Amino acid sequence: MTKKTGSVRFESVVKKYGEVTALKKLDLSIDPGKLVTLLGPSGCGKTTTLRLIAGLEMATEGKIYIGGEDVTHLTATYRKVSMVFQSYALFPHMTVRENVAYGLTVKSAPKAEAAQKADEGLELVGLAGFGDRLPSELSGGQQQRVAVARAIVLEPEVLLLDEPLSNLDAKLRRHVREEIRQIQQSLGLTAVYVTHDQEEAMAVSDDIIVMNNAEIAQIGTPNDLYEAPSSAFIADFIGDANLVPCDVDALDGAIARARVNGQKLSVPSNGIRKGAAQMVLRPQALTLQKPDQPGLEGQISYAAYLGKEMQYTVETLVGSLFVIGPVQAQPFLRGDSVSVGIIEDQARLVSA
């Protein structure tokens, strides 16, 4: 449907509301055809960034480019972006078709053409034949897809999605996000997607921009972020992670010699420097063994059977650790003393 997809670039963009800084000097670049997620906790500035791209907010400082064009001073009306809102923002007094055709008709496209394009859009999201209904007569998932159709029929350079799935139930959420991803890829759209759900972000994104405290914490592919977190925050935010204080004694190429509670380990150095650091231990990087085995001594405070795996919480001298283990014939029980082993090549180091 569209081939006019565009890039997005921020140059030192600052956004302030009075005294409050919502974004500190932001630089970012999104390549055409990519789906990039803005991920972060509430209030990190991700929605502000999205609204800056949309033109619903104006940058206090810096420049914004869409498709190579400086749009810093253009209001939302004049930017070639479309947005899917968290609340869908379907116009309740218009039919589904009128909603989808809205963007075309305000640009004074001929009525018939607009209606036809709207129907094409509806077909694309699997709602062919729903054009004459009112939004209130559709289910939540259907309304969501109408919102997507309404945004994409305009063939925007950039498609913006503001937590588009937060109003859907878990099952539907997975289904719809796959659809969104599929439509985005088949149309080759540039899309910016805001969410606070890291799993959702991992599932749909080409790249993820993790934000924290009004600035970017890390940019990378889902794999990068998971495998090579640049900070304890990222490690904690992307996937489950146990953060354990450690000391880096020596660096040997890509291998670092580190101590955790006296136990010496050789782990990938991940660009760390000598001195105090933190070790990122994914639940799968830990093993539970009988107390006589080498490892961190601990006691199980919580054990749960989840069908395909076991989840444990183990209280140790370095804090409580979250461990995932295989389903065993004789699982550890609450209260058992254990030794927690660390799989060295799966551990990661981040600065303290």
Add this chain to the structure above:
Amino acid sequence: MKKTVLIWLAIGLVSFVLLPWHMTEDGLYDATWMTDGVAATGLFSILAGQWWLAPAGLAILAAIVIQLAIDEPVKRARLTLGTAVAGLAFIALQGLIIVRAGPRIFETLFVSEAVMAGQPGMGAGAGICALALLFAATISLSQSDKGQGDAFVVSTIGLIVALVAIFVFFPVIHILVRAFEVDGGYSLTEFFPRFFSSDIWDLSCLISNRSCGVGINSLFLAVMTGAGTTLLGLSFALIFTRTDFRAKKLLRVLTVLPIITPPFVIGLALILLFGRTGTITEYFADLLGWEATRWLYGFWGIYFAQLLSFTPIAFLVLIGVVQGVSPSMEEASQTLDANRWQTFRFVSLPLMRPGLANAFLLGFIESLADFGNPLVLGSGYSVLSTDIYFAIVGAVADPAKAAILAIALLTLTLTAFMAQRMWLGKKSYATITGKADSGQNASLNPILKWACYCTALPWAAFTLVVYSMIIFGSFVKLWGINHGFTFDHYIRAFGIDFSTGRFSGVAWDSYFTTLTISSIAAPLTALVGLSTAYLLVRQKFWGKDAFEFSTMLSFAIPGTVIGVSYIMAFNFPPIELTGTSIILIIVFVFRNMPVGVRGGIAAMSQLDKSLDEASITLGANSFTTVRRVILPLMGPAVLAALTYSFVRAITSVSAVIFLVSAKHNMATSFIVGRVENGEFGLAIAYSAALIITMLAAILLLQLLVGVRRLRRSDRVQQIAKTA
């Protein structure tokens, strides 16, 4: 945008060259200025020696040059803005300095003969030039910064601020300065003792059986009326939306009737029913052996009359709000195991807060400014509005006293306004979000339902009786004395001589004038009011609170004060409007605008902002968004604004009395004359005719504006079926 600025500047230039700058004696209907009025255009006036008009023309020219010559957008916008503002300032200054008669400023500075000869009031040329410069300025302003403003939004703000400044502040200042006037000079020290005098603020009614000061009287009445009308209005709104009450249509008519009743009529009807020799009083006096008293005259009489008159306003505000409470929130509450009462108490009612607050504020202000009811029924119970009237037209005219009382009244309004703001706080009341819901509004619990019936239905019955009496009164020879049936009153008022085809009735002239003027004023009022509401709810700009208050100002000031201040301000150049129909239209637009504003605010704060944003990101500009998304979703508010301003224009009296002229006489002023003359039959027959006319107009409006389509079916839960 550059194009738009240039178009406006071109319009300005053309009107400067081609249209008569000043008001012509014949008005513009008459095309004579085309032939013999060439010398009157701005350009020719300058050549003829009125050099002071030159800056206006030069400003337009300079702005055009700037637009064409400068490429850098921000610089171009800033220069244009400066030039246009300077042009506007020159137009205003020359208008205020060079006048034929009346007050002039800098009198001693300019003494040349041409200047002293003065000039007539501004006309079409001046008006369009000013408008062109204003829009050039506002559009440029929107571009001169970091693209913060949307040209439409900034222009609308600019236009409304300009209009409010000219038609509210400018006249009102004329009368308010009188409060500080002492023997030809002005003094602040004199003002305070007069303002805080016990005549206004005396509280002795609380401790003795003396009466309180007029200010306290007014305040007490206004609070009672505000609360009473809000409660009644809410009951009606709930009956309409949350019950399966059968006679909804009849109720609907009853709730509209009092609004469309000319002043004095309700008061008169009350006297004839409840006065000492009133039908109902006598009936009960005979039945129970009590002595008939004059209880109606005083607080209770005014209070009942105001409840009758103003409940419909509260209803009109609240119906939209009650309808707008999203069913899903009520359903959410019910699924959280709240019962219907709890749902109403903790979910629906708080969500209606903006509506309740607005309804109260309107009732409060209406009561303060009400003039007809206290005049007829007040007796010893003095209130500010009547005291102001008699301070102006009484045996001892005392404009200073009138001004002080008017300031007292404004103080009360301002306080109520502030209190409302504080009560509403900053919570969100949006319930129409873009996420469509198909749920059902919770029906009322039985106790609440009967509570609503018990408050609303007696009122409805009361209204019905009062109106039956009015109809009855128009068909009897002498109401209260001789109840012989007659058509005489109607024939006198609306007779048509069929042999000549002439409208021979005495009421026709004022009837047609009234309808014409109201029909012009109503859409303008709705437009200005709703635009203002849009700006207030949806846009952020500097000085918004002050802006909001200033739009309420004209409503809060009693009509009498407005009427006199309009004469003071607009009888002389630069804006000379007295004796025309325009002054009537303007006074209606700016007096009734606040109702559109309040209703619009209430309705709009229920619309989720993401709807606007969705429209804007889909490429619509603010204007299209307003037209295609906001307006359709505000159907009830638009209807209310249109209806109310139309009806108010027909029924308002206090401001109009001073502004009507022989050519443009209004129905109310005609009716008041007849009432003063004791011709109740004719007055009531005319009123009845007006009521019918307005009913017809309202029905027509309802058809035209239509009903908002959000959910397909009427969603009132049928208790019997579901429980």
Add this chain to the structure above:
Amino acid sequence: MKKLGMVSVAALLASGAVAWADELSLVCSAEQDWCDLMVAAFEAENPDTDVLMVRKSTGETLAQVRAEAGNPKIDVWWGGTGDPHLIAAEEGLSQASGVDTSELLGWAQNMAEISRGKTVGIYAGALGIGYNADILAEKGIEPPQCWADLEDSRFEGEIQVANPNSSGTAYTELATFVQLFGEDEAMTKLAAVGKNVNSYTKSGSAPSKAAARGETGVSIGFMHDMVKLASQGFPLKIVAPCEGTGYEVGAVSIIDGARNLVGAKKWVEFALSAEVQSRAPEVGSFQVPSNSNAQVAPESPDLASIKLIDYDFATYGSSETRERLLARWDSEVGDPNPQQ
């Protein structure tokens, strides 16, 4: 934006005319029907002149004339009680008409003399007492004959009268009492009457209307208003007080700066003519005409039979006297914050 613009443009285009040279702008402060009659008669006599008439009360008219000073939109002001006309004359808001007043009765000429010709009397109406015969009969109250009767406790709560601060009628009553009994005695008497007063109304004509309908038993007001109510069928009886009574003089003035001065002068001459003054009873106006040759309607209160005082318009019309008397009235008679 454009829409808003167009609307303003339309509003400007609608600018109407101000006045035509052959139009006469008239404010009439008498009863509507009388106004209509006068206009029709004048236009019949002067077919070239188009009379633009609007009816406003004297207070409203005075307020408007004051506000419009310097650029009046009104040419001539006809009817209504004389005090506001005199005030307008005193404040230089009206101008001398130079009309011949020789045919007029003494009180009308007096009016012209006081104002140096700026306002001329056109009718007179005496102050009187009205009572609702049904109510008094029902309550067994003996009807009043004199001002003094009103002090009697049998009228407790039955008397209604206007407040002189707002009503010219009530001020006339106040001034009449002062001229009849002397200032101090008048205040005492008014205070005594005040004990029986159920309400001081704002409007001067309200008490008689209330008495006509039985909302009050007794009213004080102008007799011609009462005659009119009685002739409509109300059980209102009229009493000329035995001590004598004061009266108002209705007047006509030309506004200073009138655009159609010629027409205004014609109007004044016309309004003073015996012929047109004789026609007032046709429309139920029973004031006594000022032209000595005009016919008086049989229903009109016969001024000859009423004991009229020699009302001193010059003294009691002056702002100084007025303010003094009203201040005394406030403190000695009327409670500025009356009881409910």
